[in-house]
Amino acid sequence: MIRYDALDALPVRTALPGLTDALEGHGTAVLVAPPGTGKTTLVPLALAGLLGEGQARRVVVAEPRRIAARAAARRMAWLLGEQVGRSVGYTVRGERVVGRHARVEVVTTGVLLQRLQRDQELAGVDVVVLDECHERHLDADTVAAFLWDVRETLRPELRLVAASATTDAEGWARLLGGAPVVAAEGVSHPVEVVWAPSARPVRPPHGMRVDPALLTHVASTVRRALAERSGDVLCFLPGVGEIARVAGQLGELGGVEVLQVHGRAPAAVQDAVLAGGARRRVVLATSVAESSLTVPGVRVVVDSGLAREPRVDHTRGLSALATVRASQAAGRQRAGRAGREAPGAVYRCWAEAEDARLPRFPSPEIKVADLTTFALQVACWGDPEAGGLALLDAPPGGAMAAARSVLSAIGAVDSVGRATERGGRLARLGLHPRLGRALLDAAPLVGVERASEVVALLSEEAPREYGDDLAAALRGARRGGDAYATRWRAEARRLRAVSTDISHPHTRGCLPVEVNVEVSAGAVADDAAGGVGPSRATRWATAGEDSLVGLVAALAFPERVAKADGGSYLMLSGTRAEAGDGSGLRGAPWIAVAVADRPVGKGHARVRLGAVVDEEVARFTAGALLDERDEVHWVDGDVVARRVERLGAVELAVRLIRNPDPVLVRDALLEGLRREGFRLLRWSADAGVLRQRLAFLRLRLGEPWPDVSDDALHARVDEWLEPELGRARRRADLARIDAGGALGRLLPWASGEAARLDELAPERIAVPSGSRIRIDYGNPEQPVLAVKLQEMFGLAQSPSVAGVPLLVHLLSPAGRPAAVTADLASFWKDGYKGVRSELRGRYPKHPWPEDPAAAEPTRYTNARLRR
Template identity: 80%
Template sequence: MIRYDALDALPVRAALPSLAEALEGHGTAVLVAPPGTGKTTLVPLALAGLSDGGPARRVVVAEPRRIAARAAARRMAWLLGEKVGESVGHTVRGERVVGPRTRVEVVTTGVLLQRLQRDQELPGVDVVVLDECHERHLDADTVAAFLLDVRAALRPELRLVAASATTDAEGWARLLGGAPVVAAEGVSYPVEVVWAPPARPVRPPHGMRVDPAALTHVASVVRRALTEREGDVLCFLPGVGEIARVAGQLGGLGDVDVLQVHGRAPAAVQDAVLAGGERRRVVLATSVAESSLTVPGVRVVVDSGLAREPRVDHARGIGSLTTVRASRAAGRQRAGRAGREAPGTVYRCWAEAEDARLPRFPSPEIKVADLTAFALQAACWGDPEATGLALLDPPPGGAMAAARNVLSAIGAVSPTGHATERGVRMSRLGLHPRLARALLDATPLVGAECAAEVVALLSEEPPREYGDDLAAALRRARHGGDAYAARWRTEVRRLRTASPSASQTGTQTGPQTGTPSHPAPAQDSRTGEAQAGGWAAAGGDRGVGVVAALAFPERVARGEGGAFLMVSGTRAEVAEGSGLRGVPWISVAVADRAVGSGHARVRLGVAVDEGVAREAAGELYRRDEEVAWRDGDVVARRVERLGAVELAVRPLREAAPALVRQALLEGLRDEGFGLLRWSQDAARLRERLAFLRERLGEPWPDVSDGALHARVEEWLEPEVSRARRRADLGRIDAGEGLKRLLPWATGDAARLDELAPERIEVPSGSRIRVDYSRPEQPVLAVKLQEMFGLRESPVLAGVPVLVHLLSPAGRPAAVTADLASFWRDGYRAVRAELRGRYPRHPWPEDPATAEPTRYTNARLRR
């Protein structure tokens, strides 16, 4: 029996006529409705004609999460006085509850994406509601783009509603072709905001890590809220681990129940939370409770201000979740949970001044996540570049290029980027393409059961208490009685049904690229003979390693000094006490990066042997002759490597001259031209040329290190070509090479001694060397008496020489670039200071007209 009293009480009812009018006139609409108004429950019932006797339609509601899909279906069925599976049903991965009379079906966006790929027309569906579109999940954005394509090309009568409590309504309206925006007024109970920042600063989140002090503070705020306010408390935390830690700190609350809600929680616990209870409750939840779920009895929200978003490190090839500050939109959604049923309170665990600096909306997943699955969906849709898809945000070019490289390597796309038959099969398995590849290729090698078990374990990372050894985690899941093990077994059954038989896959494209599924045996690095193993006899723990290596071939890693080096070049470490320590080779399935570390941290891996590593990463196998500058000299060697991992190294006695030359040039770049022989004349020539370049520019050559490296073939080619090692470089006269750079072609080289002479003749007749070490102005250091009679400073290339006038003892007495001014103004002071100290030397009163000399007075008298 329909519960009309409950339906009539939902505030969104007032917006239903406007929504119907918008869909009738335009076919699409954006519905903005605050939490608790009934947009997730009443709107689909009304559109299906189930709540008010309107036209009968088939409505599909897409939710971003499985828990939300189940909850929405249960709530709608309750409003109709029915059981789920009658007029209202739901479908999530591995679970379908629908019947022949079902008119409203709630699905996850991933399920709807699969249906669109199988049949673009969505036969029998009249309306699609994209709920909680503000969350900007990649699947939801992709589904919206595909549905708009379907409306434009195949089914213009298909109606589409984008619904959310807080969203970029204008952006969605533009995306839907100028769709009308329908706003529903909510019964907004006031929610008091209490700012509750920690007394002492806490470290900001980094990667998956949250400062334990921040979690301790959240627990203390929950205790405070229980004391200060009535009603149940809903506390938002970023992940399962943080929920468990805060739950542990809330022990001893007496008659208060502490419940945990997240995607991994058992269905019975989720049902109990959504059903309410007689005792007071503290519900610790991830962002799954932000939208679509109403937790009855909640009057208080404690918001940690943290959330989890996907990130991918393309440089290391590691994708994972990371902890971030929650957006203001998420904060509004969370606060709204306190005012669903009555006035409430939200405790925000940060300072009010920080609030304005938070991002307005969550980061669109398309901008930050691994796009491999999205790229495969786009390729299967017929738009490999995704340039024709109607998306609020275009996919980043670099992320798409990385995704296409992966898809090409696993044989999912052709050279043109379009999906192969194999790629289409992968897309329909409901797995990440890497895992789909592992399931397809591992089944004939390890058996359908083992392949399905390991892929199921990788598709939803097991709890931390399962450990970091994938093989041990698999054994625990097989015998486990927890909620994770139950979900894992359900997924194994699904994958076992979907996986191919050996006969179906024996001729399919196999590991890495379009090679056969059974490559040639690995070659022993020492003897060249076929190494025992490879893919053969891949059962037990070895089979687990085969599946993981096929999923992540670039992450097979060899042990090196207590750590591991992946073939991709990323270094990885395992935790203290891990069973993976000391293993020669592992395949890394899950990794992240610890705070302050440049290395990856292995979260889940499995031991493999070298044969499996060679087979999995076979495309990265190379045999090269390497000649490089190492440890200060040329090193020539023959190297057998698997990506960044060196398998075997032997000396190379007859290296190609071109490779030796490149190595020597590399040495010059690394250690500088000091490796050459620089006589005093060569060093001075370089300084003179640098001075002329500074003052006159072209055609005088640039002799800086960078410029000399750029023109090394011009001035060092003959000498370097004859050299074989470091010692040979030390015999090369750099000065002879520099002379080749002089502007001989223009004739200016002949003016070198005129423009930048090595020595200058001073009035005494001495030829004094000029110091060009300062390119902006040359220096002439000369005894003061030898400059008598010279009225003006010497000029070189238009620059007055900086004259260092020395005492008879050779110490600087004065520095000037203007001799006339010095004779006139500065000489008297120098004469007064030095004539008593050096009475045997001439100190005339008028030095500008005196005879220059290099001798003493006694010598002059003789």
């Protein structure tokens, strides 16, 4: 019996005529409906014609999360008065409840993506509703692009609806070909906003870390909300760990039930939350409770203001979730949970002034996430560059290049980026391509069952209590009776089935017709290591389970295989990682790192999950990174020539070589000159002066005088340091090269200007006394002439070179500075009197005339002059 009273109470009902007209006239529509209006439940039923009105159609509803898909299907079945699976069913990974006559099927976006790859036409489907599209999950964006492509090229009659409570309606309308926007007025009850920032300073989130002070404050705010308000409390936290810590701080609340809701929670717990309860409840939830779910009884929301988003560190080759400030859109969604059934309140654990600085919408996953799976999906779709797909945001070029590099390495795409047969099989596994590669290539070596178990363990991060040793975690999952172990067993069963299915010779691929590149399971590993061979196969057939677990992990993450090196581990990618104190991995010569992050203030990554391997496994799984070559470098002040066998960044074997390639030696000598400078050459006093004179002329006159700075000399090393450099083999040989003679090659001989060097920048200059005094060109801005004061008598103007007045350092008879001037005439007139009065008593034997400009210059004392 259809529950018309409940259906009539849903506000979105008033928008149904407009939505129907939009789909009939345009074929696409954007539905904007506030939380609680019934867009997730009433709209699909109406479009399917299950309410006694309209044409019978088959409708697929795509939800971003499994919990939302199950809940939406159950709610719609309840509204129809039926069991789930009859008219309304659902399909999520590893679970399908859909009857033969079902007209509405709720699926996750990941399931719909797989279905599109198998059947691009979506045969039998009339309408697709993309729910909660504002969340901008990568799968949802990809599905939307594929569906629009299908509608444009194969099935123009396919109807598409993008639905959300808070979204970029105009952007989605453009994406769907100018689709009409249909808005439903909400009748949500008023929600009072209570700003509840922490009184203590709270450090911002970093990586996965959340300041414990904030969690303590959130727990305190929950207690405050219980005391100040009636009804159940829904508290939003970023992740499972934070939920557990806040639950622990809440303890016993006296008649109040504390429930934890997240994607990993057992189905029974999720059902209990959505069913309501007799006692007052505190529901601690991740962002899964933001959308598509109504938690009965909630009148108060406590919002920590944090969320988790994927991030990729391309430098270290690591990807993980990161804790970020939740967007304004997420804040509105969360607050709306408090007003679904009655007036409510939201306690926001941050200051009102901060709110305007929050991002408007969540970061689109396509901008921040690992794009390897996306790149494989679009390659299988036939558009490797994703250039022809309707996407709200284009994928970043760097992330796509990194993704294609991974796909190429595992044989999923060919040289031009098209999906291979192997790539098609990987795409159908419903796994990250890395894990798919591990499953396909490990199964023949360790058995399908064990490979499926390990890959299932890698596909969802295990609870912290399972530890960081993958083999020990596998044994824990086998013994475990917790929710994670239950999900792990289901996923392992699914992987066993799907890996067997895709290995069947008649299984259809997702490939374009023209793709004919074939790579069999294990071929990448075989090619990399020269084939498994009977000895290897025999060894792994009799190896212990820990070794086999490590082999699977290394096949998934070959560049993260790591060797112990000086207290830490050096991955083949070049990233360093450390195992935690008490880790079962510490001390192992080799490990394969499956999960890692970078703690606050640490330069190295931290191993969160890994497995012990050995060098043979490293060579086999990462054989494509194996290289042996002569390496000649400048090390510890001299040329060192070695033959190095290297696996990625890890050195496996090294031996010195006696007669290295002269080209490599020359490069090493240049490396030494770059590091330590041209002081490695032999610089006589004249050579140093020549370089200074040339620097002066370059600054004063420019071309054709050469630039003799270090950078310029390195750039022209072939012109001035050959052939001496070509004959050198070590540091001692550099020290025998005459730098001055080599520099002479840079003089502008061709133009004839070189002959004017002594004219324009003389090494010495004649002064009035007849002495030839060396000019100091150390400061090319203004060279210095240091000369005894008496030798400059009779000179009215300062001497100059190349039109630049010299800075004259006038010295006392003892050679000490007495005055500095670039204007000798002014000095004779004004400054000399002070110097004369100060020094003539100290040096009475030397002449101190009253008019130095007219006096006779001299190098001698008065007595010598009289003689």
